[in-house]
Amino acid sequence: MPELRLQGLRTRNLAPIDLQIAPGDLVFLSGPSGSGKSLLLRALADLDEHQGEVWLDATPCAALPTPEWRRRVGLLPAEAFWWHDRVGDHFPTRHDPNLLDRLGFGPEVLDWQVGRLSTGERQRLALARLLALQPQALLLDEATANLDPPNRDRVEALIQDYRREQSAPILWVSHDPDQRQRLAAPTPGLTGARRLIIRGDRLEEESTP
Amino acid sequence: MTLILLSPLDLALAASLVLLLALLSWRLHLGVEQRVLIAALRSVIQLSLIGLVLNFLFAQTNFTFIGLWTLVMLGVAGWEVMARQKHRYRGAWGFGIGTLSMFLSSFSVILLALTLIIGVEPWWQPQYLIPLLGMLLGNTMSGIAIALDNLSRQAWEGRGRIEARLLLGQSWECAIRDIRRDSMRAGLIPIVNSMAAAGLVSLPGMMTGQILSGSPPMEAAKYQMMILFLITAGTGLGSAAAVWVGSRRLFDHRQRLRLDRLTGPGR
Numbered sequence: 001m002p003e004l005r006l007q008g009l010r011t012r013n014l015a016p017i018d019l020q021i022a023p024g025d026l027v028f029l030s031g032p033s034g035s036g037k038s039l040l041l042r043a044l045a046d047l048d049e050h051q052g053e054v055w056l057d058a059t060p061c062a063a064l065p066t067p068e069w070r071r072r073v074g075l076l077p078a079e080a081f082w083w084h085d086r087v088g089d090h091f092p093t094r095h096d097p098n099l100l101d102r103l104g105f106g107p108e109v110l111d112w113q114v115g116r117l118s119t120g121e122r123q124r125l126a127l128a129r130l131l132a133l134q135p136q137a138l139l140l141d142e143a144t145a146n147l148d149p150p151n152r153d154r155v156e157a158l159i160q161d162y163r164r165e166q167s168a169p170i171l172w173v174s175h176d177p178d179q180r181q182r183l184a185a186p187t188p189g190l191t192g193a194r195r196l197i198i199r200g201d202r203l204e205e206e207s208t209p
Numbered sequence: 210m211t212l213i214l215l216s217p218l219d220l221a222l223a224a225s226l227v228l229l230l231a232l233l234s235w236r237l238h239l240g241v242e243q244r245v246l247i248a249a250l251r252s253v254i255q256l257s258l259i260g261l262v263l264n265f266l267f268a269q270t271n272f273t274f275i276g277l278w279t280l281v282m283l284g285v286a287g288w289e290v291m292a293r294q295k296h297r298y299r300g301a302w303g304f305g306i307g308t309l310s311m312f313l314s315s316f317s318v319i320l321l322a323l324t325l326i327i328g329v330e331p332w333w334q335p336q337y338l339i340p341l342l343g344m345l346l347g348n349t350m351s352g353i354a355i356a357l358d359n360l361s362r363q364a365w366e367g368r369g370r371i372e373a374r375l376l377l378g379q380s381w382e383c384a385i386r387d388i389r390r391d392s393m394r395a396g397l398i399p400i401v402n403s404m405a406a407a408g409l410v411s412l413p414g415m416m417t418g419q420i421l422s423g424s425p426p427m428e429a430a431k432y433q434m435m436i437l438f439l440i441t442a443g444t445g446l447g448s449a450a451a452v453w454v455g456s457r458r459l460f461d462h463r464q465r466l467r468l469d470r471l472t473g474p475g476r
Contacts, residue, residue: 071378
């Protein structure tokens with residue numbers, strides 16, 4: 001899996017950003033509401049206009065058709081939206097059945113109606129939907145905000161494994177200081193997470209409290 | 210049968226009914242009396258002017274005059290389409306999308322009708338061209354306005370869903386496919402309904418007019434059928450064109466949803 005590199009990336013409220021996330025590395029991003037975290041992720045997925053460039057190894061975003069770029073750099077937005085009635089219709093026909101299992105769902109979930117899902121179920125299923133496409137890099141926006149502790153742990157474990165097995169670089173917007181602390185420690189096969197915080201219009205390293 | 214001419218007194222009598230309605234609105238605090246009166250006044254002025262202009266145009270044999278007049282009709286219809294949008298396209302697109310689609314659909318359909326079906330010599334004879342084009346534009350205008358309004362409103366409200374699809378690597382066409390289909394259908398439904406109910410619920414305006422002016426009802430019915438077919442085809446083609454161009458405009462070259470190309474809600 002490749003390295004994710006931001007070169008002079010400029011969004012509406014942030015100064016140009018240079019950042020490298022090596023394969024399998026996790027970078028947490030936090031900062032006050034409205035400081036531009038989500039906008040940064042959107043720019044990385046080429047969902048908004050921006051200046052600067054994003055690279056996956058030697059491939060710049062501009063060199064790929066946008067759908068292909070977005071399949072490679074998978075963004076999980078804070079709010080999960082659905083467009084078909086049935087959950088399974090949002091998944092590619094062939095996907096790893098373990099994904100659902102690891103998030104606490106049986107295979108029957110694919111036949112559930114989207115309208116009857118709880119917020120937390122939507123959030124977990126949105127992650128499963130994204131990982132089913134096997135993106136090479138992951139951008140997570142508040143991936144566990146609506147989850148109870150057991151499900152939050154499931155998601156964290158799944159993402160850690162995705163780092164380890166796919167060596168995907170991950171940029172994770174998280175408001176939860178405990179979560180950032182928890183994953184900051186290195187574990188077997190994984191480096192510890194780097195923690196960045198937005199102060200003013202800049203990214204700074206977050207110091208350990 | 211002879212044509213019975215209306216005197217100013219006859220018209221005043223009919224107008225007094227509208228005055229009565231305005232009075233009713235005022236008494237019941239409906240708050241529409243001003244709008245009713247202004248609309249009535251507008252219709253008097255516009256129709257009188259049109260009467261004069263048509264008198265002048267029908268006497269013309271010069272294509273330039275008639276052509277210019279059709280462009281004026283097109284422009285007004287295009288303006289009307291734009292005015293009916295809750296979220297308008299910014300810049301020239303707001304006027305351009307509706308106008309272009311109407312031009313493509315109405316003008317090609319009318320050309321076909323006048324040359325191949327009715328076979329008027331020359332095809333731009335104003336007595337046929339102007340009323341037929343008017344009916345076509347009036348109806349395609351409604352269809353296109355509904356279709357475009359549907360498209361831009363659904364895109365505005367469905368931003369999360371559209372972007373979720375884009376984020377999963379779908380193309381812009383795929384991400385807006387449902388909305389497109391919905392909008393085209395919405396634009397077509399009124400005319401299809403009125404085609405289905407034609408003659409049963411109300412006698413369509415053109416047929417009524419022809420009967421009043423002394424045409425045999427069967428002849429009037431045939432003309433009415435033709436115009437209904439033309440209108441339906443025109444509305445369908447126009448809505449399709451408008452929705453296609455409109456949805457394309459909602460995305461940029463990097464397939465990003467560009468709601469900033471629409472104005473916000475409200476007028």
